[in-house]
Amino acid sequence: MNSKAPPPLPQPPPASSGRRDKLLIGIALIPAIFMGALILSRCFGLVRPFYVPTGAMKPAVSGGDHVAMENMTFLIRDPHRGDIVAFKSDGIALLTPSTLYIKRIAGEPGDHLKLSNGQLFINDKLVILSNASGRIVYDAPPHAEQFSLNTNATIPDGCYFLLGDNATNSLDSRFWGSIPRNNIVGRIVFCYWPAQRVGRVK
Secondary structure, three states, X not given: OOOOOOOOOOOOOOHHHHHHHHHHHHHHHXXXXXXXXXXXXXXXXXXXXXXXXXXXXXXXXOOOOEEEEEOOHHHHOOOOOXXXXXXXXXOOOOXXXXXXXXXXXXXXXXXXXXXXXXXXXXXXXXXXXXXOOEEOOEOOOOOHHHOOOOOEEEOOOOEEEEEOOOHHHOOOHHHHOOEEHHHEEEEEEEEEEOHHHOEEOO
């Protein structure tokens, strides 16, 4: 007969250690879940990624950004002033045919829009649109005097007036007028590359 005491039973790890491990696993899964949702949405045509080569929408979207466009929002509501939208160039003489561009909506159907001294007026009231750098100033591009810019216009029914945030370097509705609603295909919501630019587009 062995009179020695039995070895001690193994003790369970502290509860706090288990919670910490679960938290770390959850954090690690977030990027995978996000990418999975993005891929699934892309497969169903709800999200479309594309590359932006120019800085006409800087700083909201900079040249070289890879952004995601979603088309779900405009299934349940009309585009609003301030939305950054992707639109087709169909029927716009100054733009490359069959190409997607992005701009911010400044004028909605029926609005009387006026640009004066870098300020935006809608129906004779000052309207301030903002991005990451603060208030957007709509100064004219260099050599604008060579063009007959649309800076005082009434937006036709079913059309939208689009402007670039980087107004001095943007070919937008000041040059080619309002565009039909049917040209707008979605809303720009997220920048996923480069790494230092990852985040919501606003």
